[in-house]
Amino acid sequence: EILETYRPSDPTLVPIEDDPLRYTDEEGDLHIECVSSRHLIYHITEMLSRGEPDLLFEWIISEETKLRYREQFRDPREAVDFLVQNEKDVVDLFLLMPAGELTPGVRMTTPRPGVIRLRPELAQRYTSVRFSTLEVMIERGRCTLLSIY
Numbered sequence: 049e050i051l052e053t054y055r056p057s058d059p060t061l062v063p064i065e066d067d068p069l070r071y072t073d074e075e076g077d078l079h080i081e082c083v084s085s086r087h088l089i090y091h092i093t094e095m096l097s098r099g100e101p102d103l104l105f106e107w108i109i110s111e112e113t114k115l116r117y118r119e120q121f122r123d124p125r126e127a128v129d130f131l132v133q134n135e136k137d138v139v140d141l142f143l144l145m146p147a148g149e150l151t152p153g154v155r156m157t158t159p160r161p162g163v164i165r166l167r168p169e170l171a172q173r174y175t176s177v178r179f180s181t182l183e184v185m186i187e188r189g190r191c192t193l194l195s196i197y
Contacts (some may be wrong), residue, residue, distance in 0.1 A: 080107040085148030085166055085184050088191045093142055096135045104128045110185040110192035127193075137178040138196055144168035144177065162186045163194060 061071035061079050069081040069090065080103070082088055088108065095104045105128050114124035131138055145151040145168045153169045164184040183194035 078103075082107065082191045083189070084191060085164060085182065086146075086150065088184055088193060089142045089145070089148055089182075092131065092193065093139055096131060096138070101125075101128045101132065104131060108193050110194050111187055112185055113192075113194055131196075134178070134196075140175075140177045141168070141179040141182065141196065144170050144175065145182070159183075164191075 058071075058073075058079070061073055061081075064070040064072060064078075069087055071079045071081060073079055080091060082091055091108055092104070095101075095108065105125055109124070109127045113127050117124040117126055145154045145166060148154070149156040149164065149166055151168065155167045155169060157165045157167075159165050162185060164186070166182045166184065167180055179196050181195075181197050183196070185192045185194040
């Protein structure tokens with residue numbers, strides 16, 4: 049049922065060589081393919097290691113998360129700052145679920161329509177990871193980051 053929300057990739061996009069899930073359109077603009085939690089985990093990890101805060105903000109942080117920050121009179125870019133400042137802890141969580149919801153031992157729930165919550169069972173029991181939960185939002189057929197806690 050979740051997969052029905054995904055749209056197929058745009059066939060006019062051209063893959064960027066040696067850059068999985070990144071494409072350019074006819075105008076040369078970048079497009080990030082992100083239609084699964086696995087894609088989202090990959091992009092967050094890559095963009096953090098490459099130092100690409102603008103791409104994280106534009107392509108990865110959900111509109112709902114940006115709105116939550118604005119409602120608290122905070123700059124929505126603080127969501128990116130959070131990822132950058134907590135990169136090690138974020139990556140440690142992702143290492144427990146490299147294949148997203150397909151990783152054995154990851155509990156997937158849908159707390160509300162359009163939101164996927166992933167919790168690796170290992171997180172609290174056997175490791176000292178700081179975060180235990182990844183929440184993915186499906187917006188306009190794409191997976192975006194709602195929150196990590």
